[in-house]
Amino acid sequence: MAFDLSPEQWLNRLKRRHEAELPALRQLDDYYEGLQPLSYMHPELLKELDKRIRKVVVNWPRLIVDAVEERIDVEGFRRDSDSEADKGLWEMWQANDLDEASQQAHVDAMVMRRSFITVGANEDDKELPLITVESPLQMHVDIDPRTRKVRAALRHWCDDEAALDGQVREQYATLLLPDETIHYEFAQGWAEVDRDEHGLGVVPVVPLVNRPRLMYPLGISELADIVPISDAACKIATDMMVAAEFHAIPRRWVFGADKEDFQDADGNPLSTWSQLMGRLWANEKGPQEIAAGQFPESDLANFHNTLNSLARLASSLSGLPPHYLGYSTENPASADGIRSSEARLVKRAERKERPWGGSWERAMRLAERIRDGKWNEKSRSLETIWRDASTPTEAAKADAVVKKVTAKIIDDEQAWEDLGYTSTQRERMRKRKKAAESAFNDAMAGNVAGLVGPKPPLDGGQDELAAAGGPQPAGVNGGAAAGR
Incomplete structure (x- = not known):
């Protein structure tokens, strides 16, 4: 049965679905940026400490994403019958600054499950189509469960500058359908402001999906497995810094001293009875004479061991070599051992290249269609050229x-x-x-x-050759020399 909706129905459907996913996408983005809240700490303790505790962020999520993305670079596109990259396709790639933009698209896809590539006409240069990458925070698509192709896409964004000036944020939306693109503006409701009937027959949006599955066609975040481990590492690192402040430095004690005995250089009493952030304990009840001493400091090795254990666990889940996560042993690895430990990381990068290569190929076919006005039959065998992911x-x-x-x-x-x-x-x-x-x-x-010398004349000129002292072939002048 055909899935036929009006543009207004598509707009409401996609916007509703996008807003339902935004909280989870923003949370994943916060983990990549190192803005996640502190976890695994009792709420009463957080309430008591309030803002006096500063969290330590061990940003393994960014490390795990960047370590793979750094090995993924597009170097061109070629057709099946060509040994070299297609110059026209590469010109469109370079003209749209996709060397830089593709990296952003790959990072967003790994962090927030997917990103998007949009293709359209370029108002500034009609010879080169406009190819851009879009964040999943601003775009959502509907996938046909039978063909696995995009049925409709929505880009929704707000004007944050107006909000900074104290005005109502202006909202905009672009609905992309197989044969038309409709632009909307929000003013007490969505109102159409422009429409482009391009007649492509396909939605000019290509999803760049990370780890797609049959039941999850829009992908799974690369951070799904590492988030709990990262939270634990941040909690242990924060506890370690608190312990370093109050236990790793020796505490001193005094018995038989009164509160008034603690004064500054001008004779003014110090502000608290527990001096030097809890490192000095004092009690006026004690022996007749003042006695002082020091407690032994605490060892932080338990925190170090726990962090190393979490690093090993993160390494096994992410495929990163242990030294990437700061885990070290007494015996450093050899160069061959390091390269061997990177085998899983290289394979993970190569696994990304296959589905992402298909997405970039579909985008470049669309770009050719917009540039030439017709589909190129040879582009069906288009292949993405990737840089070697190994080291x-x-x-x-x-x-x-x-x-x-x-x-x-x-x-x-x-x-x-x-x-x-x-x-x-x-x-x-x-x-x-x-x-x-x-x-x-x-x-x-x-x-x-x-080496051969001048070529002898084919006919005539024999007298000149003889006069010059050159040899005469047999049979010349009656073959005089030949029979003697």
């Missing part, structure tokens, strides 16, 4: 490539690509190689001509 040493990578070239497993073009050279660098290397081969061929042709 081999330069020497190890070069050695492996040289062995493959020597064994004639790969050619120079594939060798350059395996070594990580960009499409622009490979083009320059190709031109220099061609120029070098041309110069070599010209030089070889000149050397051969010098």
Whole structure:
């Protein structure tokens, strides 16, 4: 049965669903930014301490996201029959600053389950479509459960500048449908202000989804497993700082002293009976003579051990090597051991590239459709070129490539690509190689001509050749020399 709704119904449906998910999305964003509240502390203790306790944030969520995102970089797009990146597609990519924007989209997708790519006409340059990335805090889509394609999308945002000036926040919305895009403005209700009937037949929005599942087509956050561990680490680190303030520094005690005995240099009484933030304990009831002493300080090793245990647990859940999380042992790992420990991290990055590559390919097909006015049949086999997610040493990578070239497993073009050279660098290397081969061929042709000497005339000119002292072939002038 067709799912046919009016634009107003789509607007209300998508806005309602988006608002229902916003609290969870904002909470995930807070964890990435290190703004999460302190957990695992008794409410009565928090009430008693009020604002006197300052939380220590161990921001493992950002580390886990950034460690994977740093290994994911798009280097171009190519079609099945082409060995090189398509220059037209890469020009659109660069013109829309997607080198930078793609990183933001990848981070938001990993943190908040998904981000979005929108494609549309560019008013400033009609030759290049406008490709932008959108935050899930401002956009939501409806997915067809049968085709798994976007049926409708809504971008909703507010003018925060007006709120800063004490005015009512202005609200705007853009509803994107398969054949039209409608712009709304809120003024005592949603009112249509513009409509673009593009007739694409598809919604010009592509979701960039993190860890999609059959029952969760809009993804799962990369922080889902690590949030409880991060909360525990923040609690232990905060407790450690409190203990360092009140227990790691030795406390002193005095018996037989009166409150009035504690005065400053001017003879004024100090402000509290418990001096120096609780490090001095005093009691006027005691021996006749004043006695003083010191309690031994506390050892914080229990906090260190707990943090190390949490770091190991976070490492096992996230796939990050232990040294990424600050966990260390007495025996440092070797270089080979470190690279081996990164194998899971590399595989996680490569797993992101496959679904995200499909999203970028769909976006570039849309961009071609808007630029050319028709769908490109060759773009069905479009492939995203990703930078190598692993971190081999330069020497190890070069050695492996040289062995493959020597064994004639790969050619120079594939060798350059395996070594990580960009499409622009490979083009320059190709031109220099061609120029070098041309110069070599010209030089070889000149050397051969010098060794052979001048070419003898085909007919006539024999007398001139003989006069010059040159040899005469047999049979010339009756073959005089031939029969003697």
